[in-house]
Amino acid sequence: MSTTAPPSADVLPPIPADLGILVRRRIEAEIIKPIYDILERELGEERAGAIIDEAVTAAAVRAAGEMAAREPAGGTLQGFIAIQPLWTRDGALEVEVRKQDARRFDFDVTRCRYAEMYRALGLGKIGHLLSCNRDAAFIAGFAPEVKFSRTQTIMQGAPHCDFRYGTDTPPATP
Template sequence: MTEPNPSAAPSDAADHRLGILARRRIEAEIIKPIYEIMKREFGIERAQAVIAEAIRGAAVDAGQSFAAQEPGGTSIASFVALQVLWEKDDALDVEVRREDAGHYDYDVHRCAYAEMYHAMGLGEIGHLLSCARDEYFIRGYDPRVALTRTSTIMQGGKRCDFRYRMRDGNPAAVDQERKHDE
């Protein structure tokens, strides 16, 4: 997952003006031929496992990079402030259901990411390239925050139901709770 890096060198500044949707298109154009070769050489299961592993690691790294730029530390509020990056370019039709210090709940009713991946012929891995990032990004950004989602448009749902909540407890308790959730 390559997110805008707030601490990037000035030479990278033009690239960071792109919305996340535009960045995902560029990434997908690069990933598509690599994925096709991996499917041919290793089979679909192994190819998808490799893509999933790479995306998960990149998502955690991106979350940590964003977190490092938060002068007052991370919180639900600081995370909510980042959402404009994912919504840029009319990428998502979002209905916020709850927003407070302990929760950020919203539904996505239209997802240009899903539309784009399907149009590019990458619908079978769109959930790996986009949806799967969300859980790992928040782990990197703030391990006290948990994401629950039961449905995604990418995988045929009528909506994506994002439910972020601040977990109680110390980091060890959060790690234990996360292992239980998996």
């Protein structure tokens, strides 16, 4: 069995640094929609959703590891907090921070353009798989010691999403 080495950096065009995640998710959704439609037709809604969930979760873990490696405080809660503007860029999320300190980052999302976009694209029933389900996988790949919880999402009909991140590990001191 042969394995293929990943392409070198000079082969892959760089993703523009100013490309917000909302725009990335739209591009992904435009590609995923016809794939999902075929999977659903051939395998049924439950199996199609499970396949999309598995693929998106794996992509989130991989992306998290890459981001953690690039972020100066990567692999920590503080590093995770530092990259939050990537998700809110372009007015993608309206956020109310509830608590932010060395060991906690709790916030509520009161408007989610990701959810609005998925619904507009006809992907409302799997929007949670394309976006919301990434959150736990992403933090596990970015900072494994950070615990994550969320009890509700706008995508699934709640008035807000309640993100709660925490760690028992004290931040490193210089």
